[in-house]
Amino acid sequence: MKKMFLFCMALTTLGGSIMSTAMPAAAQEYDWRRPGYDRGPPPRYYDGPRRHHHDNDGRAIAGGLAAGVIGGLIGGAIINNNSGPRYIDPPPPPPPRCWFEDRRVPNAYDGGWHMESMRVCN
Numbered sequence: 001m002k003k004m005f006l007f008c009m010a011l012t013t014l015g016g017s018i019m020s021t022a023m024p025a026a027a028q029e030y031d032w033r034r035p036g037y038d039r040g041p042p043p044r045y046y047d048g049p050r051r052h053h054h055d056n057d058g059r060a061i062a063g064g065l066a067a068g069v070i071g072g073l074i075g076g077a078i079i080n081n082n083s084g085p086r087y088i089d090p091p092p093p094p095p096p097r098c099w100f101e102d103r104r105v106p107n108a109y110d111g112g113w114h115m116e117s118m119r120v121c122n
Contacts, residue, residue: 002079009075096121 098121105116 005079098122 098119100117101120102115103118104113105118106112107114
């Protein structure tokens with residue numbers, strides 16, 4: 001399910017980038033009055049062609065970035081929901097408690113006994 005969702009998201013992104021081709025910008029001056037030679041004098045509130053001054057402070061870019069971050073967080077939360085059961089490995093058993101003791105063991109060469117230090121664990 002997760003791989004299918006990621007595949008669909010990648011396909012949508014790629015398709016959107018391919019389909020949204022930019023049109024060339026029109027650089028002519030726009031005069032909103034009616035076309036033709038008999039346009040008449042401009043109205044008294046007309047102060048030249050319309051120019052939108054938005055101070056170019058990057059609000060649209062910041063808004064797009066914020067929307068992308070928020071969308072990514074929501075998408076990640078949807079993908080990584082922890083609603084289903086999950087298998088978690090049990091912790092490993094504790095290591096055995098061991099120590100060394102001196103024990104008497106038979107000697108294989110002469111039939112006698114000798115002391116050896118042996119590791120003893122619980």
